[in-house]
Structure formats: structure tokens, C-alpha cells
Amino acid sequence: MSFFTFPNPPVSPEAEQLRGDVRAFLAEELKTMPPHRRAASWSGFDADFSRKMGQRGWIGMTWPKQYGGHERTSLERYVVLEEMLAAGAPVAAHWIADRQSGPLLLRFGTEEQRRSVLPRIAAGELFCCIGMSEPDSGSDLAAVRTRAEPVEGGFRVNGTKLWTTFGHRAHYMLLFCRTSGGPSDRHGGTSQLLVDLKTPGITIRPIVDLTGAKHFNEVVFEDVFVPSSALIGEMGNGWHQVTSELAYERSGPERFLSSFVLLAELVRVLREHPSEQATIAVGRLVSHFVVLRQLSRGVAWLLQNGRNPAQEAAVVKDLGALVEQEIPDIVRSLVEIEPGSERTAELARTLHYTVLAAPSFSLRGGTREILRGIIARGLGLR
Template sequence: MTTTSSPRSSVTADELDDLRADVRGFLRDEIDGGRIVPDVDSWMTGFDPGFSSRLGRRGWVGMTVPTEYGGHGRTPVERFVVTEELLAHGAPVAAHWIADRQMAPGILANGTDEQKRRYLPGIAAGTIFFAIGMSEPDAGSDLAAVRTRAVDNGDTWTISGTKVWTTGAHLAHAMVLLARTDGVPDDRHKGLSQLVVDLPHPDIEIRPIRSIDGQAHFNEVIFHDAVVDKSALLGERGRGWAQVMGELAFERSGPERYLSTMPLLRAWAGQLRAHGATPEQRTTLGTLTAVAWALRGMSLQVADELSAGGKPDVLAAMVKDLGSTFEGDLVNAIRSSSGTIARRDGGTPIERLLAQSVLHTPAFTLRGGTNEILRGIVARGLGIR
């Protein structure tokens, strides 16, 4: 007989402090032992299955998943503490990131018991990785312009179409796909459904898209009349748009939206401590730190609202908009104020971090919805016309 413990409803400040100290100690050991190397944008590009598995063994993946499904029944605030430390230290968390951040909550909210038992224990163990099939060619940030179709055959679905900018699809064990199951594209938000598609699949072609730094963590995913079982449907047929909107609160509000370049800020602060700072550099460092602290408060408020069962969609959009803008501003400010020369190869750690940050900056305000789209969401949520 399976026993189930209810998720914790609250946690004390002392417990959070102890958890943070535990994570910091673990990360120091990982870095000092040479098992991981701190990097910027590590939640997008730092794919290290071994590290994800080690986190899983410590109970730091799938933290908010109920114990009934292999998780740990902890609060979103506890998960926030762990992810905050992982990102600030530049740990390679990309392998499990999408699965843990939004697919676990999405499957919990909308999945069948069979889907929960099939995927959630592996997510919590840090051994099952997910990709998201949302964006499509020629659609920009218009998520509702979905042309990928899933045709109901009775016992199966036949999927045809193309997804693009699909992070980690070449390494994922499954992807959650947004497809049109009913109506026509003019229906926009109607007739869309989500499906969980296992990978690899003989009729799904995954083509790498190389970014400016030569890495290929993005992909184009082409469905050549790929047949999947009827049980692949996630949630209710035709409610895909509403389900995706719920998941995007998790995607847009997390600390990764302002901490992608935090390893660079930490490295520069360490350099100033060691060698001294000019008044202008102290002002720049103080300003960047103050903005990061304010964004942290906003992101933590989202975690609190999620803990209370809320749906902080508007606040999540604000965090993503302000946070991704800040990440780019941070890179430009340090590049200007530090006098550091960005070097991808053969440089010091801060030179390497700056080089990676410069190359990744153009994507900050695009992924997860462009800032223009997010500002529209905020305006509508606040009743501004």
C-alpha cells in the first residue's frame, strides 16, 4: 500500500536558512572538486545529467511533487531557495530544468494518474528530461498561431507540423506539445490541446539550431505524421490554451529570469573586493545589487502565491519583463565599468563569463515571450486599454 504525505503548508525562516546553507555547502564541494564549472545562463546551456541525478538523490529536484509520485512534498518557497542558489552559483541545471520547473506542475494539474506515475518519479529523481513544443516557424511570439495538428484516429493521434526553438529536444525523453486538435487556425485560442510525446520517435525529426556561440541547445522539431497513443493527451481536449497559460506562470516568474548573469556579477564583486573599486564601480555594483534584490522580492512573492494556490499570471509576466531586461543591463554595465576584455578561450574566469554573457544577451528578452507580449499581458491584467 502506497502512503502519501500531504505537501507542507509552511516553513520557518530557520528551516529555510538551514536549507540554503546545505545547498551552498554542496555546491562548494562540487565546484572545489572540479565536478562542475560555474557559468552564466546555466539553466539553458548547462546540460549535465550526472549533476541532475546528484541533485535528485539529495531531494532537490521535484521538491513540490507529492511523495505519492516520487517527489518530496515541499513548498514552492523551499524550491525557490534551492533554485536561487543553483542559479547564483552557475550550476549546470539545464538537463532537468524544464521538467522540474513547469512540466511537473503541469502534469500534476492536468495529467492522468497513469501519466503522473509514469513521468513524475523520474522527474523527481533528476533522470527524466522534458522539452516544450510551443513556438512555430513564422509565428514570432504569437503562441496562438499554432498550425501543428494532431488528428484523432480513435486509438491514436497522428501529428504533423513543425516546432522551433525547442530547447533540449535532442536530449529529452519526452516533450509536451501544443497542437490543434479541432477547428482551424482562425479559431486562435480554441481547439488547442496538449500531448505528451515520448522521444526519440521514428517519425519525429530533430534538427539542431546553432546559436552565435556555436552551441546547439535549440532545435527545430518536425513531425512527419508521427503516430502516438491516444493516452498521450494531457488534460482536457480543447483546453490546451488555458493549460499552457497556467504553466507559463511557472516559466516566467522564477529566479532564472534575473539570475542568468548573476555568476558574472558575483565574479566582478569578488574582483573588486580583491583589488579595490573606484567610486563609479561601487555605484554600479550597488545599483545592480539593489535592482536584483527588488526583483528577488517580486519573484519570491510569486512563489508565495503559488504556495497559497494562487495564479499570479500578471506578476509572473512582470518578473519576466523586468528580470530579462535587467540581465542585459547587468552585462552592459559590467562590460563598461570593469574594463574587462571578454575572452571565450584562454582568459580568466571573469573574462570567460563576460564573453558568454555578451553572446547570450540577445536571447534574454525573447525566450518565454518577448517583452512586448508580456507588457500586453500586464496591461490587460491591470485593466489598462
């Protein structure tokens, strides 16, 4: 009767208890951080903050203890994630490693890779970046050109990665590259390598985005020697691995909470005399969040049960990005933002940031069109 499965996760008393601890931590940590900075949310990079989260056991929560994890449930992890995002905590430093690099290594990595990298990720001390996009390979990931040529004792890597988020602050890259064949082989001949970014021959150049921030980069590999121990999983299995990595990437609540801080600021300004129009608009958005949470927790529950929720994650991300992107214009329709007004000054700053950041919401982690293509495939149309 239904193409996609969104299970109804059970109540988790442990998770709800954890929520109180997380809120208390955030209240303390973020008390001096203004909303317009919290609006950056999971684009905000703060290594100290990440280390504090690691100390509390909130990174690598579901991983086995032998790799520095905490063997907690996906629903408990979900609580930590959503509380961080809703508050606009600066989680970018550890976010990628916690969300996708760690799970990928757990699933496909060698024992040595797990032992050396995962405990440091969980401690909030080691940060990872994603090595997927390239100048000629954006949505079309199979067009990857970066080549790791097998040589004595390892690989020699040449090529360029692009839009590498926080590559300039990360310690390792999970590099998706070609180890045989050419772009015409499409999915065949690709592999993943765990690359230490201090390796000679790697040049990382930040690219300023339209908000003025330096968060993404161009990463150039010139005759970079990478030892064979860096191979993740199997040689030539890169496509299968990278698509599972993308399912992790798209599955979380960061895919609908990017503008939540702005909505909270709207409520602050509206609170005294909300018009009927404003009340209806806020009620509608809150209704969206209630249902998005329901679906997103269902995705977490699928992960908990070892399922691959790639389709369901694409659905939530597509729905979530629409809501994230419409919030700035809804704010503009409800509140007259006038220069010099004390009452709306912080709302205006938060709005300003969110308007500029919004185009990225339906680009990062798979464009809207790519996601809809994935959904269409799930419907049996392609």
C-alpha cells in the first residue's frame, strides 16, 4: 500500500532522560552566543565545543565501546543531534565524522583503521571531511577523475576535490577516487581511501562562500603517496560504499532544522501581539516540524534495525529543505524589518544570515533534483 516505510519508533525513556542533560549543557555553552551566530548551526566550527561533546560521550554514541563508542541506541543519538541543531550549537567540527565517516569505517574499514581513528573521532579530537565532489563531478559522482594509481606499497594520488567542507580544518579525508578504468566505466573501478591530510603533496585552498565564510575548499592532490593500509573496504567497491555513506549523510535531522533558530527569533518578536496571519503561519510551520520529526525518527529507527533507509532519507531531506527554505520569506511577510529598529535588530541579523545560507540547503548532501531522482527510482520509474 505504501512505497516507503516510515516506522513508528517506540518511546525511549533513556533518550528522554538524556534530553535534559543535553539541554542543560547547551544552556551553559551557548549562553553568550547570539542567535545570528547560532543560525549557522551545523556549519559552525568550534573544536573546543566538539571536544566537550566527546568528553560527555555524545560523539560516536552508537559505536562499539572497543572503538571508543558508547553503545547507545539510534534514538538516543537522535535526541542529541536534534537538540544540538535546534539550539544552533556549533557542531561542524565533528559532525561529518560522527554522521558518516565513522559509520563507514565501522562497516567497511580495516581493524587497524577502526582502532586508530574511531576512538579519536569519538573523543572529539579528530575531524574528517568528505572527498566526493570534483570540478567535473558534482551530482554525477560516477564521473570522478581523481585517480589513485596502485604503486609499490600503496597508491599515487592525483586529482582535485572541490566543495570540501572544512577540509582546511579536518585531519582526514575519506577520498572517493578511481583506482582503475576511466570515467566511461562509471561505477566500476572506484575505491575509497582514508587519507591523512598532512601527507606531502596535498594543497588545501579555502573558497569563500557568498555568506563570506570560509567553509568549503579545493583540495589538490599532486603525486601524493598513500599507503595501501589506507584502502577502505575492497578495491573497486567504492561505488557501493559511497552510496551507503550518502544514506548516512542524508538521514539526520540537520536536513530540516537549518532555519529553526530563525523561526524561534520570529516567535520572540511576535510574542506580544501576534496577528492572526502570523499565528496561522507559525502554526503551520510547527505542524511541519512535528511531522518531519515523526518521519525522521522513523529513519533513525530503520538505521537502528540495520536497514538502509536511502529512499526514506531522500524523502525527508527533500521535504525538510523546502520548509527550511521557505522560512526566511515567511518571516519577511510577517514582520516589517526596518533599519535601526531595536525590536527587530537580532531577527534581522538572523534573517540576513539565513537568506544567504538558504540556497545551500537544497544543494549540499545531494541536490533536490538528484534526491527526487532517487525517490523516482524507488517508485520504480527508472
